Amino acid sequence: MRGAVIHAPGDVRFEERDDPEIIHPTDAVIRTVATCVCGSDLWPYRGAEPIGDPHPMGHEYVGIVEEVGDEVANVKPGQFVVGSFATSDNTCANCRNGWQSNCLHREFMSTCQADHIRIPNAHGTLVATDGHPDAAFVPSLLAVSDVMGTGWYAALAAEVKPGSTAVVVGDGAVGLCGVIAARELGAERIIAMSRHTSRQNLALAFGATDIVSERGDEGIARVKDLTGGIGADSVLECVGNPESMHQALHSARPGGNVGFVGVPHEVSLDGQELFFSHVGVRGGPAPVRRYLPDLIDRVLSGRINPGKVFDLTLPLDQVAEGYQAMDERRAIKALLKP
Amino acid sequence: MRGAVIHAPGDVRFEERDDPEIIHPTDAVIRTVATCVCGSDLWPYRGAEPIGDPHPMGHEYVGIVEEVGDEVANVKPGQFVVGSFATSDNTCANCRNGWQSNCLHREFMSTCQADHIRIPNAHGTLVATDGHPDAAFVPSLLAVSDVMGTGWYAALAAEVKPGSTAVVVGDGAVGLCGVIAARELGAERIIAMSRHTSRQNLALAFGATDIVSERGDEGIARVKDLTGGIGADSVLECVGNPESMHQALHSARPGGNVGFVGVPHEVSLDGQELFFSHVGVRGGPAPVRRYLPDLIDRVLSGRINPGKVFDLTLPLDQVAEGYQAMDERRAIKALLKP
Structure with a gap:
C-alpha cells in the first residue's frame, strides 16, 4: 500500500x-x-x-x-x-x-x-x-x-455553560471547531481572535458573535472591552505557544477557565500569576x-x-x-x- | 492602641x-x-x-x-x-x-x-x-x-465530590482545615501527607483516612499505591513551594484536579507536563x-x-x-x- x-x-x-x-x-x-x-x-x-x-x-x-x-x-x-x-x-x-x-x-x-x-x-x-x-x-x-473532538474538549475544559462568554484563541481548524463547540454548549457571546478574513468568516458562520483581530496587550484590552472590563468566563486556547497562552490567561475573568488544547511548545505558567488570577486551567489531548x-x-x-x-x-x-x-x-x- | x-x-x-x-x-x-x-x-x-x-x-x-x-x-x-x-x-x-x-x-x-x-x-x-x-x-x-475558609476553597478548587479520593499536601493549619473540608464535601478517602505525629493525629481526628509520611517520588508512589495506581481525584496543595506543587500535580490522577492555596514562591508549571497530565488546576486567595x-x-x-x-x-x-x-x-x- x-x-x-x-x-x-x-x-x-x-x-x-x-x-x-x-x-x-x-x-x-x-x-x-x-x-x-x-x-x-x-x-x-x-x-x-x-x-x-x-x-x-x-x-x-x-x-x-x-x-x-x-x-x-x-x-x-x-x-x-x-x-x-x-x-x-x-x-x-x-x-x-x-x-x-x-x-x-x-x-x-x-x-x-x-x-x-x-x-x-x-x-x-x-x-x-x-x-x-x-x-x-x-x-x-x-x-x-x-479537530472537532478537540474543539469540543477545549470548550468543556474551559467550562463553557449556557449564557456564558467565550473567547477562542487561534483560528486554525481546532479553534474554528471550538467556536462550534462553544455555540453548541450555549455560550451567548463567542469572541473569535483572528486576523484572516476567510477564517473570520468561517468563525462567524460557525457562531462567533465578535471578531478580535488585535493580539497581545491590545487583543487582551479588546476582549476586556467586550466583557464588562473583567474578561471572559471561558477561554479556549487552540495554539500552544507562549504568546497564545498569555493571551488566553489574560482574557479570562477572575475565576474563569482556560481550556488549552494546542500542544504546548516552550510554555510555562507562573505559579504566582496563576494564583492571583483565580483562573482554572485544564488541557491535554482531547x-x-x-x-x-x-x-x-x-x-x-x-x-x-x-x-x-x-x-x-x-x-x-x-x-x-x-x-x-x-x-x-x-x-x-x-x-x-x- | x-x-x-x-x-x-x-x-x-x-x-x-x-x-x-x-x-x-x-x-x-x-x-x-x-x-x-x-x-x-x-x-x-x-x-x-x-x-x-x-x-x-x-x-x-x-x-x-x-x-x-x-x-x-x-x-x-x-x-x-x-x-x-x-x-x-x-x-x-x-x-x-x-x-x-x-x-x-x-x-x-x-x-x-x-x-x-x-x-x-x-x-x-x-x-x-x-x-x-x-x-x-x-x-x-x-x-x-x-485557614478554614482557605481549606474549604482548596477542596472546592480541587473539585472534591462525594465518594471521591482526596490528597492533602501540607500539614499546616490550612492543610488540616482542608482535611475537614474534604470530609464535609463527602470524600471517601482522605490521604494526609504529614511527617509530624501531632499533626498526623489532628488530621486523623479531622477525618483523614490515611497518612503518608514519605515525600517526593516516594510520597507520590505511596499515593498511587493507595489510589488504584493512577492517583487521586482531588489534591489540595496547601504549601506553595516547588516541591509541594510537584507532589500535588503528580498525586492527581489523569483528569483529576489540584486546588492550590499556598501562595506560590518560585513555582512554575511546565505547560507540556500539565497538558499530558490532563490535570486541572485552580488556585488563589480563597x-x-x-x-x-x-x-x-x-x-x-x-x-x-x-x-x-x-x-x-x-x-x-x-x-x-x-x-x-x-x-x-x-x-x-x-x-x-x-
Whole structure:
C-alpha cells in the first residue's frame, strides 16, 4: 500500500509502505475513506520538532473496516467507522473516568495518511455509523476524529455553560471547531481572535458573535472591552505557544477557565500569576472517544458541519501539496482522498 | 492602641500604634476578640519575602463592632463579627461571580494583630453572628476568617465530590482545615501527607483516612499505591513551594484536579507536563466571604471544629513568641487574645 513519509523538514513523500496487518487480537485494519493534514503535523514539517528517521505521518481518519482481530467485537468488516487520534481500550481506570486519551494502553495514531491503516485497541477506539453515511458527511465525520473532538474538549475544559462568554484563541481548524463547540454548549457571546478574513468568516458562520483581530496587550484590552472590563468566563486556547497562552490567561475573568488544547511548545505558567488570577486551567489531548457517539449524532443530524474547515481537497498522492498549502496558510486544512 | 509591628526577619514587636479610625464611609472599626499568626506571616519573618519599612502584621480576626461608617448597613456596633482576610464590596462583577477575594475594591487585611482594627469595605466583608457566641466557638470562628475558609476553597478548587479520593499536601493549619473540608464535601478517602505525629493525629481526628509520611517520588508512589495506581481525584496543595506543587500535580490522577492555596514562591508549571497530565488546576486567595455564612453555621452547629488547629494561646502582647513557636514548629498555629 502507499502512504506519506516525512524525511526532513519540508520533505513529505508519498511512498510504498508495508501493508498493515493484524498484530494484536484487539487490532483492526481499515481501508481509508478520508484522512487529512493536522496543524500539529506542521511542527515537524517546519523543523520545530525533531524528525529522526523517516516515518509515516497522520492521525485523523475515517474508513471501512477490512479485518478485525479475535477480540474486536464492536465493529465488523464492511462497517464505516470513526476513531480517535488516541487509541484506548475503553475499559481501564482512566477510560472509565472519561479520559480515554490517557488510557493505560494508549497508542497515538501516526500512520493515517495512507490508503490502509492498522488501528490498535480497535475494540475501544472505533465507533461504527448506522450504515454508510452519505459522502457529504465524510468531511465532518473526519473532523470529529480530531479537530472537532478537540474543539469540543477545549470548550468543556474551559467550562463553557449556557449564557456564558467565550473567547477562542487561534483560528486554525481546532479553534474554528471550538467556536462550534462553544455555540453548541450555549455560550451567548463567542469572541473569535483572528486576523484572516476567510477564517473570520468561517468563525462567524460557525457562531462567533465578535471578531478580535488585535493580539497581545491590545487583543487582551479588546476582549476586556467586550466583557464588562473583567474578561471572559471561558477561554479556549487552540495554539500552544507562549504568546497564545498569555493571551488566553489574560482574557479570562477572575475565576474563569482556560481550556488549552494546542500542544504546548516552550510554555510555562507562573505559579504566582496563576494564583492571583483565580483562573482554572485544564488541557491535554482531547478524550475524543468519550464524545464520539454524541458528535457523530450531531453531524448526521445536520446540527453541526465542522467539515467546512476543509477548504482544500486533494488526492492522497498529493499529500505533500497539502502540507505545503497549510504551511503557507493557503489552506486552513487539507482533506486527502485515497 | 497596641499591635504587632515587624521590623526585620525574626523581629516582631508589640508596640503603640495609631488608633484606627473610620476613613471611608464603608469602613468599620472593631475591637479584636481574637487574632492569630498565619503560616504566610512566616515568609517575611523568615526573610523569604522583603519587609521594607517596619509595618503592622496580621490578617485574621473576629471582634466586636465599635463604630461603622455611614454606608455600612449590614452590621452595627456591639455585634460579634467574622470577616475575611481579603475585603470586598460584595457587589462588583467579580464579587457577583463569587470571587470576593478578587473584588475590584479589594484590600488585603494587614493590621489585625492588634487590639483594634479598621476594616475597609466592612459592608461587604463582615458577617455578624446571631448574638455573641460562646467563648468555646471563638477559635473556630477565627479559623473561618482564613485557614478554614482557605481549606474549604482548596477542596472546592480541587473539585472534591462525594465518594471521591482526596490528597492533602501540607500539614499546616490550612492543610488540616482542608482535611475537614474534604470530609464535609463527602470524600471517601482522605490521604494526609504529614511527617509530624501531632499533626498526623489532628488530621486523623479531622477525618483523614490515611497518612503518608514519605515525600517526593516516594510520597507520590505511596499515593498511587493507595489510589488504584493512577492517583487521586482531588489534591489540595496547601504549601506553595516547588516541591509541594510537584507532589500535588503528580498525586492527581489523569483528569483529576489540584486546588492550590499556598501562595506560590518560585513555582512554575511546565505547560507540556500539565497538558499530558490532563490535570486541572485552580488556585488563589480563597473567596472566604462566599463561604462565611455556611462555615459559621457549620461551626455554631458543632459540625466542624477547626479551632483545634490552635495549639497555642497567648496574650496578644506575646505575639513575638507566637511567631517564634510557629517558626520552630513548636506550634501549629498561635491564637492571640488582647
